[in-house]
Structures are given as structure tokens and as C-alpha cells.
Amino acid sequence: xxxxxxxxQMVALEELDPFCCDLLRQIPTSADPTGSREAEERLFTTPTxxxxxxxxxxxxxxxxxGMRELFLDAVGVVQSDLxxxxxxxxxxxxxxxxxxxxxxxxxxxxxxxRLALSARHxxxxxxxxxxxxxxxxxxALAIFQVHFYGLLQEFFLRQLD
Amino acid sequence: MPxxxxxxxxxxxxxxxxxxxxxxxxxxxxxxxxxxRVFQKVFGYSKEKAEIHMLEVHQKGRSIVWSGVRERAEGxxxxxxxxxxxxTVEQAR
Numbered sequence: 001x002x003x004x005x006x007x008x009q010m011v012a013l014e015e016l017d018p019f020c021c022d023l024l025r026q027i028p029t030s031a032d033p034t035g036s037r038e039a040e041e042r043l044f045t046t047p048t049x050x051x052x053x054x055x056x057x058x059x060x061x062x063x064x065x066g067m068r069e070l071f072l073d074a075v076g077v078v079q080s081d082l083x084x085x086x087x088x089x090x091x092x093x094x095x096x097x098x099x100x101x102x103x104x105x106x107x108x109x110x111x112x113x114r115l116a117l118s119a120r121h122x123x124x125x126x127x128x129x130x131x132x133x134x135x136x137x138x139x140a141l142a143i144f145q146v147h148f149y150g151l152l153q154e155f156f157l158r159q160l161d
Numbered sequence: 162m163p164x165x166x167x168x169x170x171x172x173x174x175x176x177x178x179x180x181x182x183x184x185x186x187x188x189x190x191x192x193x194x195x196x197x198r199v200f201q202k203v204f205g206y207s208k209e210k211a212e213i214h215m216l217e218v219h220q221k222g223r224s225i226v227w228s229g230v231r232e233r234a235e236g237x238x239x240x241x242x243x244x245x246x247x248x249t250v251e252q253a254r
Contacts, residue, residue, distance in 0.1 A: 154192060
């Protein structure tokens with residue numbers, strides 16, 4: 001995979017092999033906290049962490065719905081961009097061109113995915129700082145995803161500096 | 162002779178004066194560069210100031226990134242949550 005800035009308006013993820021394409025396609029699923037209390041609690045935290053139950057309850061009722069909408073909107077932008085990956089021959093390397101104005105949404109969606117994956121799998125700080133394990137299990141793949149999405153986030157952040 | 166009602170008024174005034182802190186807590190997943198950028202974007206901090214707070218979060222586990230009236234503090238916490246940072250509002254002691 002190669003990442004580069006094309007011009008003022010566009011960036012490109014090039015030479016995407018099927019594995020990278022698959023990881024990109026998994027961003028929306030990974031960002032969805034459904035079915036994991038830990039992921040749900042991480043994405044939708046409260047302002048006093050239980051110190052003021054009434055304030056936290058109000059937050060859940062009045063603020064959280066807007067937050068959910070915001071997060072879904074970001075994932076929606078990513079999902080629609082990812083549709084441009086479709087159509088190439090299976091196994092062929094692909095390119096994904098992204099408008100710079102979509103990068104804020106990508107950064108947010110990638111962050112949702114990284115946080116939800118980490119909460120879902122209960123990754124510790126130590127695990128995340130270690131070398132990526134080369135074991136063929138779901139946990140190792142999830143750590144790889146967290147790092148891969150982090151790399152993309154880092155690149156996108158630099159484009160917005 | 163002192164008036165008890167005046168004493169009560171003074172206490173109320175002091176309680177209202179106590180600021181509310183916006184506290185950001187450490188999170189091993191959020192990237193340092195991302196946290197710095199969020200502080201710049203939300204509070205309008207310089208990169209240097211934002212980095213100081215980011216490092217404090219990383220090294221000490223938390224940083225008070227803003228203090229003031231509760232309503233504004235809650236507004237900032239909302240913006241930080243929208244950026245997926247772990248943030249709380251608490252009254253300064």
C-alpha cells in the first residue's frame with residue numbers, strides 16, 4: 001500500500017492488495033459497538049463518570065443521541081467512499097481516492113473503529129505498545145487493525161496540518 | 162452585631178465562584194498527534210500548549226485542560242466526546 005497526496009483536493013491510497021481492501025471495508029463494522037458493552041461504554045462516555053448520576057442521565061437522554069448521529073455520519077462518509085473500491089477484478093491491486101474534505105470524517109470513523117476494537121478485545125496499553133503479534137487469531141488481527149487504522153489516521157492528520 | 166443572613170450570602174457567593182474543570186483522561190488508543198490536534202481545535206490552543214496538556218495526559222493520566230463556569234465546561238466536554246476523548250467535568254477543590 002502506498003499513501004500519497006495527489007493535489008490540494010485529493011489524497012490516494014494506492015496499490016491496495018485484497019487484504020488492505022478488506023481491512024478498509026471492515027472500518028464501518030469495526031466502528032459499530034453493537035453487542036459489546038465495553039465498546040458501547042467507550043464510545044459513549046458520560047461527563048462525570050458516575051460522580052453525578054443525574055447529570056450523566058441527562059447527558060444520556062439529551063446529548064448522546066446527537067453524538068450517535070455524528071458518529072454514524074462519519075462512518076457514512078467512509079462507507080460511501082469505500083464504494084469506489086468495488087468493481088475491480090478480484091485479487092487486483094486497487095486505488096482509493098479520497099477528497100481532503102472527507103478526511104475529518106475518516107479520522108473520526110477510524111478512531112471509532114480503533115477504540116471499539118480495543119474495548120471489545122480488552123487490549124492493554126502494553127499489548128498495544130508491543131510488536132504486532134503474527135498469530136493467526138482474531139485477537140492478533142484486531143491488534144493489526146488498530147495499528148493499520150492508526151497509520152491511516154496519522155497520515156490523514158498530517159494532511160490537515 | 163453580625164447578621165446571619167449576610168454570612169449565608171457570602172457562602173453562596175463562594176460556592177458560585179468555585180470553577181469547574183474540564184479533565185481529559187489517558188487513553189492508550191488515541192494517538193498523541195490526534196489528541197494534540199483536538200486540543201488545538203476545541204480550545205484554540207497553540208501547538209506548544211496543546212502538546213503540554215497531551216503529554217500531561219499521557220504521563221500523569223489526566224490533565225485539567227480548561228477551568229471556568231460549568232455550562233461552558235460541559236460544552237467543551239461535549240466537543241471532546243465528539244472527538245472521542247475521555248473527558249469529564251468536575252468542580253475544582
